[in-house]
Amino acid sequence: MKPIKISEAVVRRLPIYLRFLNELSLSSIQTVSSQDLGEKLDLNPAQIRKDLAYFGEFGRKGVGYNVDYLIEKIRQILKLDKMMNVALVGTGNLGRALCNYNMYIKDNMKIVAVFDADQGKKGTLINHLTVQPMQELASFVKQLDISVGIITVPAQEAQNVADQFVSAGIKGILNFAPVVLKSMPGIRIHHADFTAELLSLAYYMDNINVNKEGDEAQ
Amino acid sequence: MKPIKISEAVVRRLPIYLRFLNELSLSSIQTVSSQDLGEKLDLNPAQIRKDLAYFGEFGRKGVGYNVDYLIEKIRQILKLDKMMNVALVGTGNLGRALCNYNMYIKDNMKIVAVFDADQGKKGTLINHLTVQPMQELASFVKQLDISVGIITVPAQEAQNVADQFVSAGIKGILNFAPVVLKSMPGIRIHHADFTAELLSLAYYMDNINVNKEGDEAQ
DNA sequence: TAGATTGTTAATCGATTAACAATC
DNA sequence: TAGATTGTTAATCGATTAACAATC
Numbered sequence: 001m002k003p004i005k006i007s008e009a010v011v012r013r014l015p016i017y018l019r020f021l022n023e024l025s026l027s028s029i030q031t032v033s034s035q036d037l038g039e040k041l042d043l044n045p046a047q048i049r050k051d052l053a054y055f056g057e058f059g060r061k062g063v064g065y066n067v068d069y070l071i072e073k074i075r076q077i078l079k080l081d082k083m084m085n086v087a088l089v090g091t092g093n094l095g096r097a098l099c100n101y102n103m104y105i106k107d108n109m110k111i112v113a114v115f116d117a118d119q120g121k122k123g124t125l126i127n128h129l130t131v132q133p134m135q136e137l138a139s140f141v142k143q144l145d146i147s148v149g150i151i152t153v154p155a156q157e158a159q160n161v162a163d164q165f166v167s168a169g170i171k172g173i174l175n176f177a178p179v180v181l182k183s184m185p186g187i188r189i190h191h192a193d194f195t196a197e198l199l200s201l202a203y204y205m206d207n208i209n210v211n212k213e214g215d216e217a218q
Numbered sequence: 219m220k221p222i223k224i225s226e227a228v229v230r231r232l233p234i235y236l237r238f239l240n241e242l243s244l245s246s247i248q249t250v251s252s253q254d255l256g257e258k259l260d261l262n263p264a265q266i267r268k269d270l271a272y273f274g275e276f277g278r279k280g281v282g283y284n285v286d287y288l289i290e291k292i293r294q295i296l297k298l299d300k301m302m303n304v305a306l307v308g309t310g311n312l313g314r315a316l317c318n319y320n321m322y323i324k325d326n327m328k329i330v331a332v333f334d335a336d337q338g339k340k341g342t343l344i345n346h347l348t349v350q351p352m353q354e355l356a357s358f359v360k361q362l363d364i365s366v367g368i369i370t371v372p373a374q375e376a377q378n379v380a381d382q383f384v385s386a387g388i389k390g391i392l393n394f395a396p397v398v399l400k401s402m403p404g405i406r407i408h409h410a411d412f413t414a415e416l417l418s419l420a421y422y423m424d425n426i427n428v429n430k431e432g433d434e435a436q
Numbered sequence: 437t438a439g440a441t442t443g444t445t446a447a448t449c450g451a452t453t454a455a456c457a458a459t460c
Numbered sequence: 461t462a463g464a465t466t467g468t469t470a471a472t473c474g475a476t477t478a479a480c481a482a483t484c
C-alpha cells in the first residue's frame with residue numbers, strides 16, 4: 001500500500017524487536033507497550049512506534065501491541081515466514097561454529113550446504129552436512145534453491161568466494177571476513193565484522209568520561 | 219588540542235581504514251588518496267578526509283596520505299599502540315573459534331584468559347589457554363590487567379556474565395549473545411550481532427528493486 | 437469517564453556530501 | 461607553472477525525538 005522507502009536503520013532494528021518479542025511470548029506475556037520495549041532494548045519508544053508504523057498499524061491505542069500478532073507481522077516483513085536456504089563457504093573454526101549453531105532454524109534460515117576450497121576437507125561431516133568442493137557450489141545453489149551465502153574464509157579469499165556466490169545466483173551475502181567486499185548490483189551484502197567492533201572498543205577505554213557515556217554520569 | 223566529541227560512526231570506520239592501510243603497506247604502497255580509499259572501501263572521499271581531520275592533519279595537499287604514517291596515527295587514536303588484554307567467557311563453538319583466531323595479536327588485543335561456568339570444562343586447554351571456572355574471573359582480571367571482556371555464552375546467561383565482568387573491573391564488553399545488554403555507566407558495550415545481520419538480510423531478498431539497490435539499476 | 441498508549445506530524449539533531457580555497 | 465589533493469565550511473540529507481490529537 002505504501003511504497004515509501006524504508007531506511008536501513010529501521011530494518012536492522014526489526015530482528016532486535018523480534019527477538020525480544022519471542023522472549024515475551026515464551027513468558028506468556030500477551031501485550032507490550034513501546035515504553036516497555038524501549039526500556040528493555042535501550043531505544044526511544046517514539047522510534048519504536050515510528051519503525052513499526054512504516055509497515056502498518058499493529059498496535060491498539062491505550063493498550064499497546066499484541067505480542068504474538070506483532071511477532072507474526074515482523075516475521076512477514078522480514079520474509080521469515082518462508083524457509084530460506086543458506087550456503088556456507090569456509091570450514092575453519094568459525095564456519096564450523098556457525099554450522100553447529102542451529103539458531104537459524106527457528107527463524108527459518110538454515111545452512112543446507114557447506115563448502116571448502118581445501119580438497120582435503122571434502123567429505124568431512126559437520127553437523128550432518130558433508131563438506132563439498134567449490135566446484136559443486138553452482139549446482140547445489142540451483143538444486144537446493146539457496147538464496148543466501150555466508151563467507152567464513154580468510155580475508156584474501158573472500159572477494160573470490162563472493163564472486164562465485166554471485167555467479168551461482170545467490171542474492172544475499174553475510175561476510176565474516178575482515179575485508180570490504182565490492183558492491184554488486186542486485187546483491188545485498190551484510191558484514192559481520194567483529195574484529196572492527198573489537199578494535200573500535202579500544203578507542204573508548206579510559207576515554208569514557210570524554211565521550212557520550214558521560215551523559216549518564218551522576 | 220581539540221576536545222570536540224567524535225561521533226560513533228567515525229570511530230567505527232577507523233578500523234576499516236586501518237585494515238586496508240595495512241594491506242597497502244604490505245604491498246609496499248607508500249601513498250594513498252582519499253579518492254583511492256573511497257573506491258576500495260565504498261565510502262565518500264570527503265567523508266574519509268573529514269573523519270581523519272577530526273584527529274589531526276595527517277595528509278599532504280596535492281599528494282595524499284603517507285600509508286605508514288597514517289597507520290601509526292590511527293593505531294594511536296584507537297589506542298592500539300599499547301597491549302590490551304582480553305578475557306573470554308563461554309567456550310562453546312564460537313568461543314573456541316575466537317580463541318583460536320589469533321588475529322588480535324597483530325593489533326595488540328589478545329585473549330589472555332578463558333572462562334566457563336561449566337565446571338566440567340575446567341582445565342581444558344584451548345589454544346594454550348587453560349579454561350578457568352567463573353570464580354577465578356575477578357582475580358585474573360586484576361592480575362593480568364584485563365580491560366575488555368568477550369561474551370560467547372547463550373543469550374539467557376549473557377547479562378549475568380556482563381554483570382560479573384563489571385564487578386571484576388572490566389570496562390569494555392564485546393557481546394556475541396543475541397540479546398541487548400542493559401547499559402551501565404562507565405562501561406562500553408559493543409554488540410557482534412550476526413544473527414540480526416542475517417535476519418535483516420532476509421528483508422532485502424527479492425525486495426531488491428523496491429529498495430535502495432535500485433539507484434544502481436541500469 | 438479517566439488513564440493509557442498509539443500513530444503521526446513537526447522540530448531537532450546529527451551525519452553525509454559538495455564545493456572550494458589553500459597548498460604541495 | 462599546472463595538476464592534484466587536502467582540510468574545512470556550507471549545504472544537504474536523513475534519522476531521531478518530542479509532542480499531541482485520536483482513540484482504546
